[in-house]
Amino acid sequence: MNVSIKRVLYFPLTKIIIGISIPFSLFVGIQNFVSKPFFYSISEDRSITDPIIHCISFIVLLVSYYYLFRLYDKRKITELSIKFLTKEMLGGFAFGFLTISLSIFILYLLGYYQIISITTAHYSIKLFTLLMVAALIEDLFHRGLIIRECENWLGTNLTIVIGMLVETQHIFNPNANLFSLFYYLVWGFTMAMLFVYTKRIWLPFFFHLGWNFAQPFYGSNLTGLSDMGSIIQSKFNGPELFTGGAVGIENSVFTVTFLLLIGIVLYYLAKKEGKIIKRKQIKI
Template identity: 80%
Template sequence: MNASIKRVLYFPITKIIIGISVCFSLFVGIQNFVTKPFFYSIIPDKGIADPLIHFVSVIVLLLGYYYLFRLYDKRKITELSIKYLPKEMLGGFALGFLTISLSISILYFLGYYQFLGITTAHYSLRLFGLLMVAALLEDLFFRG
């Protein structure tokens, strides 16, 4: 391979753009064209189907990230290892819970937030799935 092409391909910003493009398009493509039609056809309740769709999409995103950078960088992917998973997950949940609680508390005390009720039985499960997907996307795309 030509040295200038290699230099461009392995430039950090190029890696970021390729990583975001491939992983995000794989995530959105699988979610919209495979898992949504499949789970909506077998599970009539969207409140139950959506967390399953998000779970499968997250697994596809992680596998896409793993194989892309394993082939692209030709290295072992240590950032997805499970060695410190319990400690990091507990710390991440605690920090995320505190951050969201602090934001909601500030809005509540300023009078901009009002709790009216929960409209569905599976609200907490849907919210948990949404926050997990958002946290994973943020973590992979901004910290790599």
């Protein structure tokens, strides 16, 4: 292969573009032209078919990413290593869920959160598998690809800034406000650190999943969406700075503070353990 072509092909930005385009195209194509037509022809019950379609889409994303970079980089795909999967799955999910729970508990003590009833009638496996796919798309591409490539190219510190800026795309979510911008920057920082510390996507992914599940679980909006179901039917009544307002509990100053502290602790541990990568030069 021509040296110039090889440099362009293996340039980090090129790899990021290809790494997103191919798996995501396969994900969209198989979901819309294979999975949905097939399962919708079998059953009209979306509560049964959609979770199956979501699970297939989940697998398509992982498999296409894995084999793309096995061929592209000719390396072990360590960011998808399952060596510590059980630990990172259980720990990550619990950590994400408990972080939201702590904010809810503070609101309860302040009298800003009231439980009305508890029922699973307003929640379904379909909503959970949708959250699962949405979290994977973000964590596979943002952390497993963008953070990984940029960290090896630009070093950890600059990559963290990039990871923070990438998350500001969420400012276009429903009901987002100026404080949401700060939250998304903090979210990008901490999620980047979850990957930097482990060099695998599983801890940030399961943290993300636990985080997203906890919000509708407690009856909160999720990133501004009010139609994500609920298990605890509740009432939030207090200053928007505390409750998160229409965005949801993730936009609470309490939640953002806890999230920031998690990121700071992880950065400290990563630095202490020599996991902060210095910048290196790549010529093109």
